[in-house]
Amino acid sequence: MSIEEKKNSQIYLDSETLSPSTEKEVSEIVREIYSKKLPIEITGTGTKKVFGYNLQTAKKLSLSQLSGIIDYQKEELYIKVKAGTPIEDIEKILEENNQELAFEPIDFGYMINGQTNKGTIGGYVACNFAGSRRFKVGSVRDHILGFKGVNGKGDVIKSGGTVVKNVTGYDLSKLISGSFGTLVVLTEITLKVSPKKQSQITVIVYSDEIKKISNLFDKILSSSNEVSAATFIPEEPTNKNYEHTKNKIFKFNNLDQEGSFLAFRIEGDKKSIDERLKELKIELDLSHFKSSILDVHQSVPFWKKVNNLELFSGTKNNILRAVMPPAKCEIFTKFLNKNYKYYIDWCGSLFWIEVLDKDDDKINKIKNFILENSGYLTILKKSENFDFQDTLFTIDSTRLMISKKIKDSFDPKKIFNPGRMYRGI
């Protein structure tokens, strides 16, 4: 059925979910809904649906049919895909060619319903949530070389390209990353890919002392030995019952179950790993700590668990994502410690926090602490039947004003994911 025929067919008009399979169809649908000023929710496979505010749109635009790899140039280190392509498909072809997405896509499926589901690349770019390697290699937005999409009027627009050095016009690839589908319907994305490191190990350092942990993070950040991930997994508060605990999730032969621990990853060829491990032991003064090492067979699944928030698998509670300047790690950890189940990624910068109470005041206390300390907070997931009254995202009034203007320049009738991030956007 052609798009014209589809438009005239009762099934098409009545269907709640529109599933275009070409960019042209996306454009025609958006033109139609633009003329009717009909808001739509843009989805991929729905894995990130819980993020942001619930939408009350009559129709959904699903990109799940807009899937497939368009062009993969291994030597040029890029892959161009349709926006609805499952991340697993991209990772599979890269894996076969010994390459990877350096920003380590997070599998939010565990947190949402306890099952793996990475969703589509379009959905992932729309969130801009980078994995554990963020502090070393940049965020999702740093790996988007270019894109094509449809703006709120139905025009197909593009920015960037396939080369890494490109300053032609505004860098809209950055702007659309993390815009939660409020600016364009993505149709094509070109991603920078990276050679996979030959091997890896993870060093586990056991300590419950926050000052020491924070000091270790600082030393790792200051080191030239290229640590590619560093996390702190504390013991859960003892006064509450958690279904998924540190000891249940992180079961490895060489990981001691007692107490909190910091873990950091070294990647590269074997010789280089050995050399850097030797230097890091001195730099971090590891002889003063109890420590152990996870070999590559343990290290790879360990970081998957960290990256994929398996500690919060299937949680029914609020999940908060906070980013702090690294030097604030110590005071924020002290603030959280013993009161919340949380862990720290990005070498002291990223905090994942579970809040059991359906309590505005409690969440606002955390939020205010973060804002006072120059960080930002996203309430990524709310408890069931909890209507948090404050905003889910952090923004100041001036940036909100600028954001509204930018929204207007892409989507003047506010038909894309209205209110997903902020009221009025």
Add this chain to the structure above:
Amino acid sequence: MSELALPQIDRTTVSKKSLIVSRLKKFTNDENVLSENEEIKPYETDGLAAYKQTPLAVVLPENTKEVSEILKFCNEENIKVIPRGAGTGLSGGALPLQDAILLGLGKFNKILEIDFENKCVVTQPGVTNLGITHAVQHKGYYYAPDPSSQLACSIGGNVAENSGGVHSLKYGTTTNNILGVEMVMMDGTITRIGGKTLDQEGYDLLGLVCGSEGLLGVITEVTVKILRKPQSVRAALIGFPTVEDGGNCVSDIISSGIVPAGMEMMDKALIDATDKFSKAGYPKNAEVLMIVELDGTKSEVDGLLNKVSEIAKQNNSNSMKLSNNEKERLAFWSGRKAAFPACGAMAPDYYCMDGSIPRGKLSLILKEINQLSKKYNLAVANAFHAGDGNLHPLIMFDGSDKEQLRKTEEFGAEILKACVKHGGALTGEHGVGIEKRELMCEAFNNDDIQQQLNIKKSLDEKNLLNPGKVYPILRKCAEEGRVHVHRGEEKFPDLPRF
């Protein structure tokens, strides 16, 4: 000066010059407002010296509040404003207009905070790129992006242009190395974007502003990331008998999984020119010469260097030197770093182009450039940031000959069109400015450009901030909000709204 269409001059503004100058003096100290011809002459051009324009006046504010008041005033009075950092940009992004105020950030020259704990430096925008590294190197840190003009170019200008450099292959460009900015919008609104955290929530305004060539706001403060210096750095100097061999070697190194800190390439013309100029001792029998720099831990660098030399041998390299100490490594670079002055010594003028191509097309584009060189009868020498496909052909000409300048610009435009044709970009790191403005339609269609203009309009409704740059103005608006590009059809444009 070459013919170039600029926004129509607002005669009313020009006629009010003395009034405007006296108003500007209310916002900042008298001596910060320059209006006499001899005072403003140094500001009539930037690094793209072929174009000159005298601004209405120059104002050199001393703090953010002054910038805000000046912009607010100009916005209310419909006066155009051209922001300027150190004026080293190569695409004419800071070219003044006769009816515009030139807003120089030269007095914003202080580093505000060195924060080793958070691995960042908060600085005013007028501080030089190298000045940041100088401020932190005593503790073994540095600021990674290193445009060749780093001694003089300002960090604010780097943000405006999203500057790269030799080491952007491994460490990225400005956009990947800044954490936050303070910016003043055309209506005087002061905003802070980002800070000391990684990423920010909401729209990535930092990503939008970085590389926006001074069209969206005036940067008054920048927070940059600093990195620990690598433990070991070594380089290889490798010659190849043919361009194809060199190009293949670049592709093979990258696809083998090695990410060198830098990978530079020079063609025969440039090898000869630089060798005469700097006595770098480059091999005579090479058609192309490559410098591959690797950094990391000692054994890692040694191992990678061996791998690189193996790959080079497989690609028929006919000379190879590996640096064994800093002196040798710097000697390898001495010729490459002298590339521009060496060309300057060969001809009265040279025109430095800046395009990007997929790495695999390096030898193809070199051949095309050489054919174009014959067609236009103008000598060309080529320097490439080969690792990321960024090329800088240097066209040599005599600027006093108008016909040669015209031919040079045409030659340059053809090179950039070829870059786009091969899947690359019009500009890799120098920006569009006025230089490549009319070529934007090679890379973008009307809808693409219109979207960008809509963003511009949403943040600077009257199009007063750095107008006439980046987006084509040789076009006619048939109706409000739509762009129709008619390149070259009209000699003088009527300035449409965008």
